[in-house]
Amino acid sequence: MAIPGSGLVAGMGVTLRNLFRPKVTLQYPEERPTIPDRWRGRLDLIYDPFGEHKCEVCFQCAMVCPVEAIDMSGFDSTGNRIRYGLPEIYAERRDPNAYRRAGLPARPMRNAARWEEAVDDAWVDQAVDGFGGRPESLVAIFGAVQARYGYLPEPALRRISDRMTIHWAQVFGAAGLGGFRLLPAEGHLVTVCDCAACRFAGGDRLLAALEEELGVHPGETTTDGVFTLETDANVGAGAIAPAVRVDTLVYGPLTADEARHLVHARRTEAARGRVTA
Amino acid sequence: MDQAMVDALLGIGRFVLATTFLLLLTVPTAFIVGQMELKIMAQMQLRYGPNRVGPWGMFQSAIHGFKMLAKEDQTPDRADVPTFTLAPWMVFMAAAMSMLVIPFAPGIVAIDSEIGVIYFFAVIGLSVVGMLIAGWASYNKYSLLGGLRSAAQMVSYEIPLTLSIVGLVVLTGSLSFTEIVEWQLAHGWAVMWQIIGFPIFFIAAAAEINRTPFDMVEADSEIVAGPFTEYSGMRFGFFYFAEYVALFIMCAILVTLFFGGWLAPWPFPAQLEGFAGTLYGLFWFFLKTYFFVVVAVWVRATLPRVRVDQLMGMSWKVLLPLALINLFVTAAVVLAFNL
Numbered sequence: 001m002a003i004p005g006s007g008l009v010a011g012m013g014v015t016l017r018n019l020f021r022p023k024v025t026l027q028y029p030e031e032r033p034t035i036p037d038r039w040r041g042r043l044d045l046i047y048d049p050f051g052e053h054k055c056e057v058c059f060q061c062a063m064v065c066p067v068e069a070i071d072m073s074g075f076d077s078t079g080n081r082i083r084y085g086l087p088e089i090y091a092e093r094r095d096p097n098a099y100r101r102a103g104l105p106a107r108p109m110r111n112a113a114r115w116e117e118a119v120d121d122a123w124v125d126q127a128v129d130g131f132g133g134r135p136e137s138l139v140a141i142f143g144a145v146q147a148r149y150g151y152l153p154e155p156a157l158r159r160i161s162d163r164m165t166i167h168w169a170q171v172f173g174a175a176g177l178g179g180f181r182l183l184p185a186e187g188h189l190v191t192v193c194d195c196a197a198c199r200f201a202g203g204d205r206l207l208a209a210l211e212e213e214l215g216v217h218p219g220e221t222t223t224d225g226v227f228t229l230e231t232d233a234n235v236g237a238g239a240i241a242p243a244v245r246v247d248t249l250v251y252g253p254l255t256a257d258e259a260r261h262l263v264h265a266r267r268t269e270a271a272r273g274r275v276t277a
Numbered sequence: 278m279d280q281a282m283v284d285a286l287l288g289i290g291r292f293v294l295a296t297t298f299l300l301l302l303t304v305p306t307a308f309i310v311g312q313m314e315l316k317i318m319a320q321m322q323l324r325y326g327p328n329r330v331g332p333w334g335m336f337q338s339a340i341h342g343f344k345m346l347a348k349e350d351q352t353p354d355r356a357d358v359p360t361f362t363l364a365p366w367m368v369f370m371a372a373a374m375s376m377l378v379i380p381f382a383p384g385i386v387a388i389d390s391e392i393g394v395i396y397f398f399a400v401i402g403l404s405v406v407g408m409l410i411a412g413w414a415s416y417n418k419y420s421l422l423g424g425l426r427s428a429a430q431m432v433s434y435e436i437p438l439t440l441s442i443v444g445l446v447v448l449t450g451s452l453s454f455t456e457i458v459e460w461q462l463a464h465g466w467a468v469m470w471q472i473i474g475f476p477i478f479f480i481a482a483a484a485e486i487n488r489t490p491f492d493m494v495e496a497d498s499e500i501v502a503g504p505f506t507e508y509s510g511m512r513f514g515f516f517y518f519a520e521y522v523a524l525f526i527m528c529a530i531l532v533t534l535f536f537g538g539w540l541a542p543w544p545f546p547a548q549l550e551g552f553a554g555t556l557y558g559l560f561w562f563f564l565k566t567y568f569f570v571v572v573a574v575w576v577r578a579t580l581p582r583v584r585v586d587q588l589m590g591m592s593w594k595v596l597l598p599l600a601l602i603n604l605f606v607t608a609a610v611v612l613a614f615n616l
Contacts, residue, residue, distance in 0.1 A: 008580070015321040015579040023325050 029201050035239045058167075059084045060174050063135040119149065124159040133164055138174050147248055150189075151181035187226040188266050191245040192218070193235035193252075201253065203242035207231065209256035210244075213263050226270045227263065295387035299376045307521040311338035313567075314521075314574050321578040342514065350510030353416050361414035365508065365515035367407035372522040375400045379529050380455045382539045382558030394452040397530065398439050401485070404519065405431040408494065411516075412504035423503025426585070427494035431485055433589060437596035438481035441474045442534055444600075444607035448616065454530075458538035468535040473603040475535045477596050482531065484588065486523040489577035491588055499582075528569035529562070536565050 026033060057074030062084040073083035127144045131137035138160075145156050152175050161171040175182060181189070192198075192207045211217060214227050221228045235245045243252030244259055251262060312327075315337055319326025327334030352361060378393035380386040390396055405428055412424015445467055446452060449460040461467050468475045484491035494503045502508075505516050532538060539558030583591070610616070 011579045012575060015575060018321045018323055019317070021323060023320070023323055025323075025325050027325070 029197075029241075032239060057082060058170050058173060059135070060138075060170055064139050064174070065136075119153050119156040119159065121155075121159050123148070124156050125163055128160055128163045135164070135166060138164070138166070138171070142175060142180050143248070146180055149184070150247070151184045154182075185228045185230075186221045187224075187228055187270075189228050189230065189245075189247055190214070190263065191230050191232050191235050193233065193241070193243040193245070194231040195233040195235070195241075198235070198241040198243055198252075201241040202255075205256050206242050206244060206254060206259045209259055210263065213260050224270075226267060292387070296377065299387060300373055302376070303373055303518070303522045306525045307518045308338045308342065309567075310521040310525050310570055311341065311517075313570060314577070317571060317574045318578045321575065342518075345511055345514030345517070348510040350512060351507075353507050355416040356507065357414040357416070360410050361507075362512070364407050364411035364414060364504075365512045365519070367410060368404045369407075369515045369519040369522070371400055371402075371404035371407060372519045372526055374403075375526055376522075376529075378454055379526065380458060380533060380538055381562050382555045385555060385559065386455060389455050390453060392452045393454045394442065394446060394457075397454075398435070401523070401526070402431070402435055404523070405435075408504050411508065415504070415507035417507050420504050420506045423494065423506065427487070427504055430487075430491065430494060430585075430588060433592040434481045434484035434491075434596075437477055437592055437600045438485050440597065440600035440604060441477035441481060444474050444604045445471050445534060447604070447608050447611055454533050454538070458533060458540065461537045462540055466535065466537045466540075471535065471603070471607070473599055474607075475531075477600050477603065478531060478535065480591070481596055482527040483573065483576070484592070486527050487520065488524065488573055490580040490583050492582060493585055493588060496582060524570060524573055525566065528573065529566045531569055532562065532565040538562060 055072075055074075057072060059072065062070040062072055071084060124145065127141055131140050131144075141160060142152060145152055145160075149156065157171050157175055158168065160166075161168045164171075190210060192210060193203055194207070195203075207218070210229060214222050214229055216222050216227070216229050218229050218231045232245075235243045235250060240250070240252035242254060243250055244254055244262065245251070246262055246266065251258075254262075312335060316326040316334070327337030330336040330340050352358060375397050377387040378390055378397050380389070388396075408427040408431070409424045412420045412422070412427070415421070445457070448467070448470055449457045451457055451460065457467070464470070483489075487494045495505070496503065502513075505513055508516065539562040541557070541561050
């Protein structure tokens with residue numbers, strides 16, 4: 001029989017040893033974890049204002065996942081079971097409102113006239129084929145289109161949808177992810193990340209410096225039309241906070257002076273007449 | 278003015294000075310104990326604990342106190358306002374008043390009472406009334422249940438707590454804390470004479486001041502906060518304050534009764550008299566007291582909360598018989614050897 005109180009003494013011993021053991025807490029933001037290059041963030045099922053899962057079993061996340069880590073299955077609006085990857089890995093969900101929500105535009109349309117812009121259908125087809133036309137290359141195709149047009153014109157998205165035989169709602173929804181514009185910006189688009197990690201690491205100082213440098217507030221364009229300043233929560237990946245995106249390039253971590261320098265360089269180019277936006 | 282008048286005035290002045298000083302002493306005491314609790318418990322749980330406010334986060338508990346001050350002080354609609362206000366005051370005063378009889382060092386005691394031990398246990402027991410009042414005045418059935426829980430617990434543990442030191446009183450033949458300390462100067466620390474009495478006192482004291490593993494009264498992770506459910510702002514802060522002060526006081530009394538009070542572990546140097554002797558005594562007293570505060574925090578970081586029936590069973594079936602045995606054995610020994 002154990003001596004009464006021996007467990008108590010053993011427990012006290014454990015806590016006493018812990019007192020002198022090295023601590024495991026990571027002192028964010030002074031210390032940063034090393035994040036693998038292919039890390040894409042946390043998987044999370046988010047909820048809509050009605051309290052239902054926002055997941056519509058659209059497979060977009062499974063398609064873009066570079067390491068194909070996501071399998072899912074569910075029911076479409078007609079009750080047919082659909083799946084991506086191995087079936088029945090995650091709980092299945094029946095959602096009669098999938099189409100209704102999928103039909104909502106991902107972002108409000110601010111300028112419907114510019115939205116309808118002619119695109120080179122042949123070039124889009126070529127871009128799609130160039131990436132193999134597979135669903136998981138959708139983001140790469142968007143990148144190519146945005147690199148050419150500066151944003152994702154709706155006709156181009158329609159063309160991608162037709163060419164790849166992916167539902168329009170899925171293409172549109174994927175285009176609503178961070179990093180893509182659905183409307184053209186005037187001049188260079190300077191986007192300061194306002195996600196929590198970036199703001200914590202000094203993103204507000206970056207924004208203030210850029211506001212001072214450009215003389216405009218977020219959402220405005222400079223009087224010479226060379227820069228548009230905006231904020232967005234999807235610029236950086238936390239590990240490079242605070243981050244700034246200029247057109248399609250992401251920079252970080254930045255100091256206020258480095259941010260000013262980014263703007264200076266492009267302003268000098270614009271003065272030489274090389275800007276094409 | 279005749280001599281009696283002068284003595285009386287001096288006595289009043291001394292009392293006012295002592296109480297003022299002790300009331301002021303509660304403030305740093307509560308903050309230091311609170312800070313130790315935050316920091317040591319964090320370290321034992323492999324966390325860093327507070328490390329942002331001030332150097333090594335040492336102002337964290339002070340900031341907690343100021344936060345309490347800044348919060349809105351709400352009173353429930355149908356609360357009994359006078360008693361609702363009185364309760365935190367009562368719990369706090371029970372702790373603060375019991376400090377009056379603690380001998381910190383030779384000559385440093387507010388009231389060197391002949392019945393200091395009785396006074397101490399009478400006054401520290403008043404906090405039960407405060408808790409019960411808090412539960413009743415809140416006009417909330419959960420508060421009332423919490424108040425009754427705390428009354429049941431604290432009244433049950435008061436009996437073994439008090440009985441555990443009766444043996445010591447028989448042994449030393451005194452109810453004065455100062456004389457008990459002086460007895461230990463001659464006979465060695467009382468813990469050596471009261472090997473059963475000390476653990477009973479330690480366990481019962483933890484229950485009496487609602488320390489883990491007997492903190493069912495508050496049970497932060499299970500019930501809302503027992504009798505404090507409806508309290509907010511500084512009134513709630515006062516309960517917290519009193520809890521930390523009570524922890525310090527219980528450790529101080531433990532040291533006084535069982536670990537020689539202001540006495541050093543080796544014989545008290547006779548040549549250290551006057552101011553130097555006082556400082557030397559204060560040093561040992563606070564060192565030993567804070568050692569037991571750390572032990573209490575250590576226990577809190579280690580042990581889970583016990584169930585109510587285990588708590589009650591512990592008091593009535595284990596501690597009380599042990600305390601009685603301790604008392605009878607001590608009395609028999611004192612009688613037999615004519616100590």
